[in-house]
Structures are given as C-alpha cells and as structure tokens.
Amino acid sequence: MPQPDADALASRPLPPLGELLAGARVVALPLRTRFRGIDTREALLMQGPQGWTEFSPFVEYDDAESAAWLAAAIDFGWSAPLPQRRGSIPVNATLPAVRAEDVAEVLAPFGACRTVKVKVAEPGQSLADDLERVAAAREVVGPTGRVRIDANGAWSVDEAAIAVRALAEFDLEYAEQPCRTVAELAELRRRLDGAVAIAADESVRKADDPLRVARAGAADIVVVKAQPLGGIRAALSLIEAAGLPAVISSALDTSVGLSMGAHLAAAMPTLQFDCGLGTAALLAADVARHPLMPSGGAIEVRRIDADAELLDEHAADDARREWWFERLRRCHSVLASQPPAAR
Numbered sequence: 001m002p003q004p005d006a007d008a009l010a011s012r013p014l015p016p017l018g019e020l021l022a023g024a025r026v027v028a029l030p031l032r033t034r035f036r037g038i039d040t041r042e043a044l045l046m047q048g049p050q051g052w053t054e055f056s057p058f059v060e061y062d063d064a065e066s067a068a069w070l071a072a073a074i075d076f077g078w079s080a081p082l083p084q085r086r087g088s089i090p091v092n093a094t095l096p097a098v099r100a101e102d103v104a105e106v107l108a109p110f111g112a113c114r115t116v117k118v119k120v121a122e123p124g125q126s127l128a129d130d131l132e133r134v135a136a137a138r139e140v141v142g143p144t145g146r147v148r149i150d151a152n153g154a155w156s157v158d159e160a161a162i163a164v165r166a167l168a169e170f171d172l173e174y175a176e177q178p179c180r181t182v183a184e185l186a187e188l189r190r191r192l193d194g195a196v197a198i199a200a201d202e203s204v205r206k207a208d209d210p211l212r213v214a215r216a217g218a219a220d221i222v223v224v225k226a227q228p229l230g231g232i233r234a235a236l237s238l239i240e241a242a243g244l245p246a247v248i249s250s251a252l253d254t255s256v257g258l259s260m261g262a263h264l265a266a267a268m269p270t271l272q273f274d275c276g277l278g279t280a281a282l283l284a285a286d287v288a289r290h291p292l293m294p295s296g297g298a299i300e301v302r303r304i305d306a307d308a309e310l311l312d313e314h315a316a317d318d319a320r321r322e323w324w325f326e327r328l329r330r331c332h333s334v335l336a337s338q339p340p341a342a343r
C-alpha cells in the first residue's frame with residue numbers, strides 16, 4: 001500500500017490521539033444510488049487547527065492500508081495549506097452501474113457536467129448492459145461532451161480488449177483500471193495501440209509501489225486520490241514522480257474529504273482533465289449546509305465547516321461510532337510506530 005511522502009511529513013510531529021478524538025464525529029450518510037456495493041457512506045470527521053478534516057477508509061480496509069488515510073486527514077487538518085493555483089475545479093459526473101433508462105435521472109443532481117465517468121463491468125451485468133449505459137451517458141453529454149469508463153479491474157486482457165473496442169464506438173476519453181494488474185494493463189495498452197487511453201486507479205492507490213504502473217509504461221494517466229495516498233503533499237510528490245497527467249478523484253468522501261481533494265487539485269501545476277470530485281451529488285445527505293456540490297460543471301476550492309445539526313442528524317449509532325474510534329486508535333498506533341521520516 002502507498003506510503004505517505006516521507007520528506008513532506010518528517011517535520012510535523014504526530015498529533016496526540018486525544019487531540020484527534022476531541023470533537024471527532026462519526027456520520028453515516030445515505031447514498032442516492034447504490035455505488036461500489038454500498039448504500040451508506042460512513043466517515044469520521046475531526047477538527048484540527050486548519051479546520052475540519054476526514055478519515056474515511058472503506059470499512060473493509062485493514063489498518064495498515066487505513067493508516068495512510070489517517071496521515072492524509074492529519075495533513076489536511078494540522079498542516080499549513082499549500083498555495084492554490086485555481087479557485088474552482090472542473091469535475092466529471094460519476095455514473096454508477098444503473099440501468100440505461102435511469103441514466104438521465106441519476107445524472108441530474110450533477111447538473112451541467114461536460115464529462116461523465118461511467119461504471120462498467122459490474123458483477124452480474126453484461127457488455128450489452130455497459131453498451132446501453134454508455135450510450136445513454138453519451139446522449140446526456142452530447143457529441144462535444146466527454147465520456148470515460150471505469151471497470152475497477154474487473155476484466156481480463158481479452159475481455160477488456162473486446163469491451164473497450166466495442167465501447168469506443170461512443171468515443172471514450174479513457175478507460176480507468178480496465179484490468180487488475182500492472183502486467184495486464186501493459187499488455188492491454190500494447191494491444192489497443194493508442195485507440196483508447198488507459199488510466200490507472202487501483203494500481204496507484206492500492207499498490208505496494210504506486211509508481212510501478214508509470215514506470216512499466218502501463219498507463220497514460222494516473223488517477224490520484226488524496227486520502228489513500230497519505231494526503232495532499234504525498235499525492236503531489238507522487239504525481240511529479242509518475243510524470244503522467246493526473247485525474248484527481250474522490251474516495252466517495254463527504255464534502256469535508258472532497259475539500260481535501262479540491263485543495264490537492266488547486267495545488268497542481270497543471271490540470272489537464274476534469275476531476276472525479278463531483279461525488280457530493282451521489283450523497284442523499286451531507287455534513288455541510290453548503291456542500292461541495294458540482295455547479296456549472298465545477299466545484300469550489302474552499303474548506304468545509306461541518307454543521308452541528310447535520311452531524312447530529314446523521315450521526316452513526318453508538319456501536320459504529322465506537323468501531324470508528326477504535327479504528328482511529330489502531331491507525332494512530334500504526335503511524336506512531338513508524339519512524340517520523342516514514343510517516
């Protein structure tokens with residue numbers, strides 16, 4: 001799993017656990033549409049000297065992997081902000097693997113996004129389902145819009161070669177993580193020979209070596225998420241080292257976590273692609289009175305104040321809150337056991 005950037009974090013001591021827990025809140029937010037197998041997004045929110053920050057590794061992630069998400073939360077809540085090069089971030093709409101007839105309705109909360117990312121290769125669905133969904137998404141964004149797909153590594157190289165060529169009929173901006181391994185991505189990229197660009201997501205955020213995919217020439221683009229990569233500074237170093245265009249994306253965060261992603265995107269020297277940071281539109285409830293919803297195809301770069309009433313209204317139950325506090329304690333121990341230079 002990726003390690004937080006050593007140099008960037010070495011100078012900052014780990015805040016004591018008590019400081020993290022003071023005022024920490026756990027929320028359970030309903031989704032509008034089922035996404036990556038969940039209907040509710042749980043997140044732990046904390047208040048640091050720089051403002052609200054988020055720790056929300058998916059519940060199935062182990063402590064070693066989740067510790068990078070905690071390093072990110074601490075970085076955003078406790079470290080001085082980086083210079084911002086832009087005040088708003090163009091975003092894509094994110095389309096879960098819904099039926100074609102539901103596409104327009106599911107995309108409506110995203111407003112006028114020129115780019116849509118379509119989930120494909122959902123277990124239990126067929127290429128015909130993907131073709132219909134991508135066709136419907138193309139219909140919504142029109143001929144000048146951009147359509148990208150995300151298979152979350154579900155295809156073999158042969159399946160991907162067939163599916164990506166078939167879906168290319170709808171003019172794809174890129175295919176995100178079509179296959180699981182770096183070797184498969186490299187083979188697919190060779191076979192496609194530039195017909196469709198390949199973006200790496202899991203091969204970056206869940207890899208022991210997040211730079212391997214770039215070094216192997218297995219992708220044209222890296223998808224970069226602030227929380228799994230250990231925070232804004234670590235993500236910026238990784239992008240520089242990868243030497244590929246980056247798409248900053250969300251981890252299905254609350255608006256607090258999305259503001260971390262927006263600050264990462266704002267600190268990027270260049271931003272070539274629309275970012276996957278419009279996902280507040282997938283939530284049926286959020287923690288802020290003015291959430292980071294996409295408007296006119298962009299989100300603002302600003303910090304988010306969690307709202308006391310919304311935190312109460314969407315508070316997780318006692319058992320889940322204790323589970324998250326325990327997880328925070330364990331991940332804090334993981335970070336504390338690392339030498340400061342590796343934290």
Ligand SMILES: O=C(O)CCC(=O)C1=CC=C[C@@H](O)[C@@H]1C(=O)O
Nearest residue numbers: 036094117249250251252276279
């Ligand atoms: O990139 C986007 O449009 C939104 C974020 C997104 O798709 C994801 C967020 C969180 C978990 C992932 O399964 C998923 C992804 O694979 O990129």
Ligand SMILES: [Mg+2]
Nearest residue numbers: 150176177201
């Ligand atoms: Mg992805």
